[in-house]
Amino acid sequence: MATNTRAVPDAGEEAEQNSTEGRLSSVTAAIRVLKTFSEEEPEIGISTLAKRLKLAKSTAHRLATTLLAEGLLEQNVENGRYRLGIELFALGALVRRRLDVSAQALPFLHELRERTDETVHLAILDTTSIIYLFNLESNQAIRMRSYIGVRKPAFCTCEGRVLLAHSAPDVVGRVIKEGLVARTLKTDTSSAALLKMLEQVRIEGFSVDDEESETGMRSIAAPVRDMSGQVVAAISMGGPTQRLTKKSLRGFTPLVLNAAEGISTRLGYRRP
Template sequence: MATNASEAQRSKEAAVESPAEGRLSSVTAAVRVLKAFSEEEPEIGISTLAKRLKLAKSTAHRLATTLLAEGLLEQNLENGRYRLGIELFALGALVRRRLTVSTQALPFLHELREKTDETVHLAILDGTSIIYLFNLESNQAIRVRSYIGVRKPAFCTSEGLVLLAHSAPDVVGRVIKEGLVARTLNTNTSSAALLKVLEQIRVEGFSMDDEESEAGMRGIAAPVRDLSGQVVAAISVGGPTQRLTKKALRGFTPLLINAAEGISTRLGYRRP
């Protein structure tokens, strides 16, 4: 029995480190380790990591140790769990620096935050989710809090709705196929209703999130276009419902759209 168990473990590790494709497989496994972390689960232990990635525990530990040595992972010495390392932030900063839309948007986002005194965001679509590339928080005590690199479902966020409204039908189809899972009591979980909302956004030129993503928070977003006219990002303004009524939020629409159009112009877009 012991021999069989030992052979099974060696076989499992060979799938990751076989001579023929060991290096490539090891890189793939290391990338999978990094992708296992999320906002909801920023720290993971070796046993959980091995089970989730279907790796031998010794292999998961070896991968984590290598990533730790390179600064791509850090270890919490109090509980032994691992988390993403600071070196990833440095690499991410290089990527962010070359993102033209982020660079060109900065002065407009600062001006928008100053004029509204609410939190502003810049987000892009990645698959069926949005990723925040940039954020400027409101100076007020009660405000939307967010972090660069955070992912959220596209179908229930103001930024995501704008991006989906200008995406190909197959992208919207993938979102619907994945399932519209409620995040709050206000989340729209009807695919038919979603399609109507997207059509309305294309007509009005902006979208609104009325506590659909987070209870107690509202947001409004507008599209950013590149030289070809393609929508490549969305900017938004958001805040707490006790301060931002729907009417107050809609009052920010001209400022928001002007900012979005300003960024689009800097990217080379010209209105037909």
């Protein structure tokens, strides 16, 4: 007769599970603390926080102290109440910057797609990869395909090289340390070659991907700058090699540069 048996976790596994659940519970509680503040109630005391979140006063104080140490909360020294910290403003500014770039870029991306009839992208750098925030595909049957939110290695894409060329040395160092893995037969995985290419991008103001990230596809990218002059995104235009020859790609370069400059101007950038 078959017996119904169930594996019983040992003491170590149970302790680890309880520890993980405890950490997740603390994260959830911390998020709830932050969401308690509002425009109508910008400062809240520990007693009110504890009552509002149905937590012990000691637990609420521990959460507030941790968030205070990380800059996510501040404490009013006059009344002891807590308010949202400046670190949240900095994080929100990063999100706002992305939203602003996407909104301001749209008309220029549409115009670039119409004038080239090739696929256009808007991308940002995220650690060692690029993420596509927006794309408009070509109307032609054979075209470069892409999807919003897709990641690609920064070192071998034209968008990534534009962004890396204007990043801090430690960002480029992280890319090299992670490893330059070939995506096609034409991908150059030499760190020395990458550094040389990034210098060339800084001088010329654009970057070309000649089948280095995707076989049979060529593309060109240019930087988008914000009001401070910092490069916050890259726009690109690309298509199949049989249609987008090296000569035609060079012909489209001014269009890509003008579109990038137009978006930068809309973001408040003024050329020195």
